[in-house]
Amino acid sequence: MTLTLATTTPGQPEIFASLQGEGPSMGRPSTFVRLSRCNLACQWCDTAYTWRFTGDNRFHRDDLAFERRENQVTMEEADLAQAVADLVPDRLVITGGEPLLQGAALARMVKALDEIRPGMHVEVETNSTVAPHPALDARIDQYNVSPKLAHSGNPDTLALLPERLAAWAAEPRAFFKFVVATRDDLDEVMALQQTYAIPGARLFLMPEGRSSDVIRERSGWLADFCSQHGLRFTDRLHIHLWGDTRGT
Ligand SMILES: Nc1nc2[nH]cc(C(=O)O)c2c(=O)[nH]1
Numbered sequence: 001m002t003l004t005l006a007t008t009t010p011g012q013p014e015i016f017a018s019l020q021g022e023g024p025s026m027g028r029p030s031t032f033v034r035l036s037r038c039n040l041a042c043q044w045c046d047t048a049y050t051w052r053f054t055g056d057n058r059f060h061r062d063d064l065a066f067e068r069r070e071n072q073v074t075m076e077e078a079d080l081a082q083a084v085a086d087l088v089p090d091r092l093v094i095t096g097g098e099p100l101l102q103g104a105a106l107a108r109m110v111k112a113l114d115e116i117r118p119g120m121h122v123e124v125e126t127n128s129t130v131a132p133h134p135a136l137d138a139r140i141d142q143y144n145v146s147p148k149l150a151h152s153g154n155p156d157t158l159a160l161l162p163e164r165l166a167a168w169a170a171e172p173r174a175f176f177k178f179v180v181a182t183r184d185d186l187d188e189v190m191a192l193q194q195t196y197a198i199p200g201a202r203l204f205l206m207p208e209g210r211s212s213d214v215i216r217e218r219s220g221w222l223a224d225f226c227s228q229h230g231l232r233f234t235d236r237l238h239i240h241l242w243g244d245t246r247g248t
């Protein structure tokens with residue numbers, strides 16, 4: 001059975017060794033697998049090629065339409081597991097798009113990976129709205145959960161699901177990572193932290209930005225806010241190192 005992945009170039013699945021650029025594992029060598037498709041549409045999304053296919057007119061600030069055939073590729077679960085096992089890092093980051101939309105197939109892929117390369121640390125990047133498939137959940141070491149604030153452009157009714165947010169807040173493997181663009185976003189983060197009792201030790205703030213300059217400019221005031229409110233700050237290391245490019 002297959003998974004649907006994003007591509008680096010047409011036909012080439014987006015599987016690559018890099019350094020985790022965000023969150024609690026920042027700087028750790030990790031293999032990334034980027035799945036295609038998302039159930040949200042963030043106006044600043046840096047991976048719109050996973051969802052904004054020709055004919056999808058949901059707002060995105062770049063207004064780019066991606067050809068599905070060039071930007072999606074299917075891969076057998078066993079072949080994907082082997083490709084991950086063949087790369088050096090002993091950590092896997094499954095990202096997207098929204099990878100939990102393919103939870104059952106991911107569970108089989110991670111099981112196959114464990115059989116050929118046991119003991120890998122497996123992280124999932126998720127937008128918070130999808131419950132992990134139970135068979136997958138049993139194999140995940142860490143969730144990096146990024147609920148989308150009002151500035152993403154998604155309606156709250158799609159992006160901020162109370163039952164899901166409460167479940168992540170109660171999940172010790174889940175680290176929240178809020179993307180912040182302006183100071184106005186911070187009230188919303190604090191309200192969510194309070195409503196769902198998210199521990200500061202599991203709450204990261206990350207500047208929105210697809211260039212080093214923008215990230216650096218926002219990091220100043222955001223880092224100050226983190227230190228004043230007992231929250232954690234995360235940079236976007238990969239953008240500083242390699243810019244906003246696929247496969248990094
Ligand atoms: N190096 C690197 N680290 C990342 N952490 C989260 C990423 C993502 O796109 O979800 C990402 C990414 O695309 N590259």
Ligand code: SF4
Pocket residue numbers: 038039040041042044045046047048050051096097098127148
């Ligand atoms: S949830 Fe993530 S992948 Fe989906 S549109 Fe938003 S930023 Fe992009």
Ligand SMILES: [Mg+2]
Pocket residue numbers: 046047
């Ligand atoms: Mg990214």
